[in-house]
Amino acid sequence: MFEKNILCIGAGYVGGPTMAVIADKCPHCKITVADINPERIAAWNSDRLPIYEPGLEEIIKRTRGKNLFFTADINRGIRENDIIFVGVNTPTKDFGVGAGMAADLQYWEKTARQILENAESSKIVVEKCTLPVKTALAMERILISTNNAIRFDVLSNPEFLAEGSAINDLENPDRILIGSRETPSGIKARDTLVEIYANWVPREKIITSNIWSSELSKLVSNAFLAQRISSINAISVICEKTDADVGEVAKAVGLDDRIGPKFLNASVGFGGSCFKKDILNLVYLCRQHNLDAVADYWEGIIKINQYQQERFILNMLDAMFHTLVDKRICLLGFAFKANTGDTRESPAIFIAKRLLEEKAEVVVSDPKALDNARKDLAGESRTEAVSYIEDPYRAAEECHAVAVLTEWDLYRKLDYRKIYDVMHKPAFIFDGRNILDHRKCYDMGFNVYSIGKPPLTHF
Secondary structure: OOOEEEEEEOOOOOHHHHHHHHHHHOOOEEEEEEOOOHHHHHHHOOOOOOOOOOOHHHHHHHHEOOOEEEEOOHHHHHHHOOEEEEOOOOOEOOOOOOOOOOEOOHHHHHHHHHHHHHOOOOEEEEEOOOOOOOHHHHHHHHHOOOOOOOOEEEEEOOOOOOOOOHHHHHHOOOOEEEEEOOOHHHHHHHHHHHHHHOOOOOHHHEEEEEHHHHHHHHHHHHHHHHHHHHHHHHHHHHHHHHOOOHHHHHHHHHOOOOOOOOOOOOOOOOOOOOHHHHHHHHHHHHHHOOOHHHHHHHHHHHHHHHHHHHHHHHHHHHHOOOOOOOOEEEEEOOOOOOOOOOOOOOHHHHHHHHHHHOOOEEEEEOOOOHHHHHHHHOOOOOHHHEEEOOOHHHHOOOOOEEEEOOOOHHHHOOOHHHHHHOOOOOOEEEEOOOOOOHHHHHHHOOEEEEOOOOOEOOO
């Protein structure tokens, strides 16, 4: 008999790992993860999980079938569980009012109504996905829209996970944030959730707040992180024009303890499901409140990110004699960051599409993201010009250039002499993550172009 029965609706990048770690740390709790997609649930119940995260497979093997269960029967899960985490997708709207900026809340609202229709006892409902401020108020209104005796307490418990290190972030979080209504019932529900996390998280790291502060904190956290990336990328452009080295500038700036060194690595740009979506959500919120100057400020972060990706292509064109027609370009990495197969908003998608527009041939290589890469490029008009090869050495054969787009540790350790020998000459490397030994590659014969550093060329 379990002390608590917990349901998570949504078996994606947030719901799956989060519930797996809770199950691992709380063997006295029964954890059920439900999703509308039966294929995804089947994958969670198989030996080939639907997402890749270091350490996740081991936890699933320890807990699945013991106190962690995956099901497509959401209605039953709602009836049988007392605490319900909502981790459904909240993408950016691509239609109607707010298109391109506002969060699309259709899946979230359908879930709220589904909870209302199937609940037979009082529930604690926990917002786990990133939502606009005041969304909890809308959820409360839906859940109390009928005059029954069932009580619903809504909490905000945003995730602060970085893909590729999600398991470590869950096991050793720098903070857990739980927002609630400042009512006796809200505080009691909040304390219930605090007790679950306290099984492995020190109490001083469990922060409580009002529900609106909690909802806004998630958006602001991602906005601040993206701001740092766009800031150093903007500086990288100046470095290239002045022969400064962005790595040396970032080191000098990062040693200031008021600033710190994290997220000061210049690159081809940020990706992932959160940064762009959350900043656009914040921009939309500001515009709704007629805070146009504030909205313009945050929107500039997105514009710099887009500019950095376009600039990467323009640099390739300029370096390779102003034409990419029929040239074979190897993309090392397609995931938006290392240690994940997630390609959502990956700079590699933009780079690959622009290369195809320039009539280049594209070879995509990635240790975990090739399936998603195929889906991302499936609708392009020149799909016959794209090939997918996991082995980086085979991928580079007969290529004119290699572009490093994901900071996989694998790519740091490759034998670039071996790669150089099988490429067309002159051979080019475009290091979009600044992870290679540029001088060593240059000495081999490569023409090396990096982010925010002077190029190393043989002509």
